[in-house]
Amino acid sequence: MTASSIFGGSEAARLGVLGAGQLGRMLALAAHPLDIECIFLDPAESACAVDVGKRLRAEFDDTKVLQSLAAACPVVTLEFENVPAATLDALSAHTTVWPPQQALAVAQDRLLEKQLFQRLGIPVGPFATIDGPQDFSAAVDAVGLPAILKSRRMGYDGKGQAMVERAEELPQAWQTIGEAPAVLEGRISLQREISMIAVRAQDGEMRFYDASENLHRNGMLVRAQPRPDEALAAAARSHTGAVMEALGYVGVMAFEFFVGPDEQLLANEIAPRVHNSGHWTIEGAHCSQFENHIRAVTGLPLGDTGTRGACVMINLIGRVPERRAVMGVPGAHLHHYGKAPRPGRKVGHITLTAADMAALKENEAAVLALLRGSTGNHAD
């Protein structure tokens, strides 16, 4: 068995996955038809990927369990980016881990991430480093107000962030984010947000999906739609490719961008994993982001990232509405994550497919009518 492939013979292959949430669940659903079994490592009591794969329940620093996982799996990957470096070190000593550790190091730290973007000539908005109260004043001077204070590490879905409208609010914001090393980001005139989902193989081949136009509410993604005619897609591909090459990346990566009023891209952040804004690729592309991630990390050839017809993805936040109503909308594909309902929790998504944009729009209106009042995140 070579390092480049997990397929030694005719036997089923095993892929280790750190984390066992909905992304892991959808990875496993894509892996089964390839005869690849996912083995998850996750300490959480409820981990919705366990319905579709084996799970080792242990903390990420459990050396013994990490050794078992490495022994069982010729390749280990992950479905969330905040894996401790020590975990990756322990695994890397015994097996192959994709994406590479430096991709996680960058994605885990907003400062390193912005510095990488700058080094690669990718435009970023104004920002300043804040290591403590001594930096407050210079940071405000540098980026202006209003601004957003974000902890450098462990930011996810709006957590670890605080708005700063006036300079005197900074101490409170600093407390809110846990007095951790942070960056202060100047507010940018944001028109819209797009993301580029891409995949890079072990031999360096890269493929890109159509740019996704994303809508957020309360810091969470609520809607994503492929935009085959996206004028900025070429720049997004170029930036995404540059980051993947710089990091020696293998697997699927998402790059989120702000689009300014001048229709210029500003880098927001990367996610070194399959991404919510790429869920439409399950039905909307020839080969989904989940299958392409598995293909890349296991050494299989990349699949076709081309878009198939019109589609839109709508997140289900808080709870899944009555199945019969949602599934009665033409072209509705329900993806229920099997998670208990909880306010603000991503519990599923719906992808709508249709022959054309007019039909799609009508069907989306029907879904949104069903969701209104149900999740509270789809007001329009």
Add this chain to the structure above:
Amino acid sequence: MTASSIFGGSEAARLGVLGAGQLGRMLALAAHPLDIECIFLDPAESACAVDVGKRLRAEFDDTKVLQSLAAACPVVTLEFENVPAATLDALSAHTTVWPPQQALAVAQDRLLEKQLFQRLGIPVGPFATIDGPQDFSAAVDAVGLPAILKSRRMGYDGKGQAMVERAEELPQAWQTIGEAPAVLEGRISLQREISMIAVRAQDGEMRFYDASENLHRNGMLVRAQPRPDEALAAAARSHTGAVMEALGYVGVMAFEFFVGPDEQLLANEIAPRVHNSGHWTIEGAHCSQFENHIRAVTGLPLGDTGTRGACVMINLIGRVPERRAVMGVPGAHLHHYGKAPRPGRKVGHITLTAADMAALKENEAAVLALLRGSTGNHAD
């Protein structure tokens, strides 16, 4: 909880499935995104659906296990048609079983099946009943030679059949099929074979996929392709709908037809389940036959049966070829059933999707080149 739906509240629902082969595996993969868990009953040591669902390992006449299955599952369905009537009786006493028992009774007996077709005015080829040697001579007189002797019950994929070229071969053919009650079918001038995959809901609504053009080798399906322009589709829909209504059918049913030289349909047989010739619906239709079967039997609204672009399904028989080569063909979707290789065994299928028929043809040629010599079933 009503009889018409398995969704009592917000909890995950459970669907019982008799049989745990590849059809069960693909049912379970379609069920997970709907938060429906499949619980299989199958006595076989190797049952490839166990990777994606729970399995009760017991014989189909194990009353105790049947009671457990019925207690756990508000609806039970099946993935193969030769379920003993006593099994269905035992289950029906405690839970809902779809499709209905009479559909299985008809599908299990070639004579009852042909009689139903005749009663509904659906053309069938010449046939005669053979209950023993006393019927040989009259049967040959009635249908002519050459002919095919088929046992009335338990016929599947070319088993239980024997060719009869001359009258004196009939005793040998009779032995070959186990001296069981049979029908002798006159050979028809067969130009091609099509099937109609359809789904019927509990409220009687019916939806039909595009007709599938099917190619068989050695009595096994090797290739299936949707034919949106199939001139005979209207007749196939009409016949399929008539059978489903006559049987009070709920779920997905397949109806296989011969197409004669005069472009007339002749009924071959029905399968009261998801069907190999409908596997292309996973990528090639908005809602797959697997999801639509689950929707129908669990009381959810039916999904869109419309075709999405060009596609073709190619069976993998005997063994799955080297994954890397097959998956390198553009638009190739591998469906590996996780079964051990064995000559003549269906171990997987590949569906090719493409933007147009020209690209599809080229990619199919590439797959067939890889399969040639590998399975021995794809000579052209």
